[in-house]
Amino acid sequence: MLIYASFGTERLSESEARELNESLGGAEQGLDVTRVDRCIERNFELVTKRVIGSRGTQYDVETRKDKSQAAADLLKVARLLTWPEKYIEKYGKKTYDIVLAEAHWCVYILLGKLEPTVWIVQKP
Numbered sequence: 001m002l003i004y005a006s007f008g009t010e011r012l013s014e015s016e017a018r019e020l021n022e023s024l025g026g027a028e029q030g031l032d033v034t035r036v037d038r039c040i041e042r043n044f045e046l047v048t049k050r051v052i053g054s055r056g057t058q059y060d061v062e063t064r065k066d067k068s069q070a071a072a073d074l075l076k077v078a079r080l081l082t083w084p085e086k087y088i089e090k091y092g093k094k095t096y097d098i099v100l101a102e103a104h105w106c107v108y109i110l111l112g113k114l115e116p117t118v119w120i121v122q123k124p
Contacts, residue, residue, distance in 0.1 A: 007033035023101035044121035
């Protein structure tokens with residue numbers, strides 16, 4: 001089985017983690033990689049674990065330039081933070097918070113605040 005997920009690093013502040021979790025419906029512990037490691041140790045045999053970090057996102061920005069999802073998300077964050085009242089009035093606060101958190105996700109990967117990780121595991 002292949003497991004892919006992103007986790008908070010020491011660069012992700014408590015308030016940033018709280019905003020992501022509240023907006024995206026995750027549990028506070030959801031950004032903690034050690035919980036997944038423990039679960040895998042108890043239930044599976046680890047074949048390999050690779051921390052991807054921001055390499056894939058950097059490659060996307062470098063090669064796709066104006067079509068990069070990371071660049072689009074950065075611009076989206078800037079717009080949402082510049083005119084929050086406009087978006088909240090049109091879509092509501094809850095939707096605004098969700099869209100802002102989703103846009104932050106890719107930007108946080110680039111900044112090293114979130115760290116994508118892949119595990120390959122098998123049944124014992």
